[in-house]
Amino acid sequence: MESTNEIKQWIQRRVAAVSEVYTAFEVLSEAGIELGDKDTDTQVKCPLPSHGAQQSLGSAARYYGSDRKPHFHCFRCKYTAQDGINLYAKIRGLRFMDALQDLERRFRIKTPQRPEGPEIVAPDDRESKYVSDQWDDIPRMLKLLEGKLARVKPKSGLSDYTKFCRVLDAVQYDFDKINKSTPAMSGILKKLRAKMDEILDMPEDLTFNE
16 A cells, blocks of 8 residues: 555655756756855855845855755755755745656656555545544645545635645645655644535535636
């Protein structure tokens, strides 16, 4: 059966393959940052969009090439990237998994097969212990709620639907970034499910059809 640990290992294998050919050094170089060589520490300007007008204040970041694991850190943004994928995603404004897939295509890296496992099907009984016991498996719960989202859309207002999408994206991003489930993620998804169920239970004459 597919497990959270198997998914984590699957993602880690993909990250390792990309990291072999694409590091923070390559990302910074592509962003127009002047560097020495890969093994040299260099004071640089921060290329992140969030830095904004503060770029004009001079070099506020550093590329640590001499470390065992070269990385980037901005002292003004307080952002650290231990690998090229996260830094690439941050500069481009991408979700981590979108950045990973983009780089796999770019460098023609074959994606290892995802672990196989049975799909979770939401039972009619919303309080089913089967579902309750699965909330710590964030990837599966995200997939379950994405399916529920499709049923909610015709009955919810545009504002609520947009919020639901953003919450799911935020939890997916957090999970992809740290590669593990947390109680906070589980709590957020439980609240989101409850809100979706409220809308699904509303009489037709009280729902929105935008």
